[in-house]
Amino acid sequence: MKAGTSVITLDAKPEPVEIDCGRCAVLVVDMQNDFGSRGGMFDRVGIDIAPIERVVEPTARVLAAARSVGLPIVYLKMQHSPGLADTGGPGSPHSIKHARLGVGKEVPAPDGRASRILVAGTWNTDFLPRLAPQAGDVIVPKHRYSGFFQTDLDRVLSDRDIKHLVVAGCTTSVCVESTVRDAMFRDYHCVVLADCTAEPIANDQPRTNHEASLLTIQLLFGWVSDSGRLIAALAR
Template identity: 60%
Template structure:
């Protein structure tokens, strides 16, 4: 489960970058996730990508007074922009540069891409049906951000009796924190206590490569 590793979140010129946020924590995820995906494909695992994106008229972003719409106004949802590649684009709008997966992690043939219009990848999407058709029961999570889209999807996965495993070094957070508070660590703690498990990508890669070799 590759959660929202898209240009709006992790690339220069994307939504978070335009909002003045430090996107380096998300950019730092790209190399370890790339290594994990390579091992996962060798082991024959299903790779599922998610993209948070909306219709160009924002008709699926909630009413004007909905929490989702209100909270995204400061992030310029739906704003027309010129992407770094020169194309005309829109913030958090599907079929644009902004919502494309970052090039280094681009989906490959056979991968599944889920378009979602809320934080959870299970909300009003075919994800649950896709996983159950394939008899999946364990989901390995990577991506961003830890406390919002990753956590929202993990919680919904737990409620549907999947077994979520979140990789600590392949998830990241942009919400400002001081020495006493970390949304990233708080989410990992909650998952470890009640919603699933956490692990390091190196351990998972080692297991996957051993399985592929076997």
Template identity: 55%
Template sequence: MQNDFGSKGGMFDRAGIDISGIQRAVGPTARVIAAARDLRMPVVYLKMGYSSDLSDLGTSDAPNRIRHLQIFRVGDSMTAPDGSECRILIRDTWGTDIVSDLKPEAEDVVLYKTRFSGFYDTELDTVLKNADIKYLVVTGCTTSVCVESTIRDAFFRDYHCILLTDCTSEPIASDASRSNHDASITLVQILFGWTSTADHFLKAIEERVHERVELAE
């Protein structure tokens, strides 16, 4: 949920991609993150960003490199909406900052990734294992690309994933009779985990907290 994906003037917006669905997912996601922090659940942010020399984009014939350069102009210089000079999808610039309504806090974990999956060549698996975490509540964009790729990799590593369907969005084929967003949700429901919504998740948390209070009394 970084500026290059979900903010006006970011990479998606500059490429003519409709980001309205991603922006609608921000509100529910913010409520889920706030509740998670209240319960001291670890919050992990994954940011897609490349080094300034593009050395981690892939070899010259790598599909990841070819598509990102040709379609999204990764590495091109631009002026961000806040007036800062930055480069598209380059680390530690406006484009790879998390959108303002979901900004990480000091206790959160923030990791960079260079491929769609959050597990590929990152410290994510180590971070989760060191914290003895087995259950993941997944939010973000885009549903059928980064989100699904990360959930698949989590499944292969025996994590239990819950995808909150209103905390993610997929602009690709969003106007099709059966969208990529819906297809990914179906796959997760059947094979790779479970799905829920922000409201149901928050209600479950509230009920759990109430049960603990009653036990304490």
């Protein structure tokens, strides 16, 4: 922290980046049961959720550090209305690509309650308990990959004079990257935390989807750092 200012210099790729903490928010993308919990949508279709499970603790540490210095926390929540009208209808690409994932299907929650896959107001779209929002945090629902598509996110950030976003969440190559791309188009400065983002799809070597997305982001859409460097910079 520079004396007399709220600006920190964060060690990042491809170069260090200055962040004005007075105009910065932490953006948590889709850390919810359907993606990161046993019995959720991903787990039910056999997608390995271990990469998402591994980023929960570093993300929790980032949220604690951010709250300790007063950074606002904004959560994105992927969900659809009970009637699925906001999926675009049966013939839409969104519906077609999500058909095998069972969006809208009635399923039991782990505690036996009735729930539905990726539907608002159910266990499936609840946030992971370890990362649950606290008083004062903001929740922005969305129904497409990008957090900016037909949502209030841009208004929420503009109303708070936010220009810097520290991004965590899942999945790296889909909802995280889509949101970061749209943020960059709106002139937000995004720093994606590599150890607080996860990609369970196409993780074959030599390069994973996670790594490919981080490379694209650091080259063209923003910067890439990690939880340890951010927490250390905030502590300074």
